[in-house]
Amino acid sequence: MNNQIKNLYQRADKQERLIIGLMSGTSMDGLDIALCTVRGYGVDTEIRVIEFCTASYDDAFRKQIKAVFSKKNANLDLVCLMNEHIANVHATFINDALETWGYKAADIDFIASHGQTIFHAPKSLHRLSGYPNGTLQIGDGDHIAFKTGIITLSDFRQKHLAAGGEGAPLAVYGDYLIFSKKGENRIMLNIGGIANFTYLPGNSNASAVFSTDVGPGNTLMDQYMQQNFGRFYDKDATISSSGNPNQKLLSALLGHGFFELDFPKTTGPELFNLNYLHQAQKQSSTEKINKEDVMATLCHFSADGIVNAIKKSVNKEKEFWVFMSGGGIHNPLLTDLLRKNLPRANFDTTAALGIQPDAKEAVLFAILANETLCGKKISFGKGVPSVFMGKISLPT
Secondary structure (H helix, E strand, O other): OOHHHHHHHHHHOOOEEEEEEEEEOOOOOEEEEEEEEEEOOHHHOEEEEEEEEEEEOOHHHHHHHHOOOOOOOOOHHHHHHHHHHHHHHHHHHHHHHHHHHOOOHHHOOEEEEEEEEEEEEOHHHHOOOOOOOEEEEEOOHHHHHHHHOOOEEEOOHHHHHHOOOOOOOOHHHHHHHHHOOOOOOEEEEEEOOEEEEEEEOOOOOHHHOEEEEEEEOOHHHHHHHHHHOOOOOOHHHHHHHOOOOOHHHHHHHOOOHHHHOOOOOOOOOOOOOHHHHHHHHHHHOOOOOOHHHHHHHHHHHHHHHHHHHHHHHOOOOOOEEEEEEOHHHHOHHHHHHHHHHOOOEEEEEHHHHOOOHHHHHHHHHHHHHHHHHHOOOOOOOOOOOOOOOOEEEOOO
């Protein structure tokens, strides 16, 4: 047996595994790095975050990613080069984090790398006859494995596509395994660039579980802030709180057919971008309203998309719990709107369940890797392929 395969087997067979989960989302603010201890698999999974940090992207690196991000006519030369460059940068971040935390590469069993999404193209968005659902994440796993010396699982979304899914959202798998609770109907709401949630029924029936994107979270607000205010995001909702939502613009923003599609569904900045806003302003004759009012409207747009989707999912439930994560939880206007418009919901963050909200997405990829290495098939419901995900890269 090849020694690397033997090493893979021995580490997967351990009672407790040290797995690093990585996540870089559409906000492109940095790389979330979560070092987790994992025991068991499936519904018996026990996971604990022992270290967490976000390695921030500098402006130069973010600009390099944006050059190939969500562009139908991206430069293929740059796409090719960024596949390697992102992996090298992420590997450096990992090595630096391990040194800071006092670990050696040999201590870590696996890395679970999401990579950087640069384009998401479900059929509902591309509408090209004869073509399947598609998505592309770059940041090559072989480069990460070689430069860290740690077995790396990456490119998780392709198996989901191959099995008939849209490649997103993948949170449903980890959410079900570690957050389901008998007797509580739970919504695991992640507000990143795109907002998505997993519905976990209180009967713990895996076939009734689903996960779906619901529309923009932070992406439109962030894009507008960067273009018009020279800030990366609206810290503490200062700008959006100073404006008033414009109802004509809000109605135009909510008028897209995406919001009428059945669950589960996926989307991305390929749809929800500044051109989308421009078209809505043109349609509603609101091109001249002040920028603060636009920001207020965009915040209400994100909130309404989330609220309407959750109401469709729990319309028969008298009481339910919403556990939030992602960068959007730091937007007080957005979270206040959610609480106001979902009065039957009990709100908290995933910190109440033992997982830091900012670390949750990285942790979920550590769980996906653990299932691929150690798990057994779980039969989920419609739209949730029952597959193991992630390609395995060996260090040498």
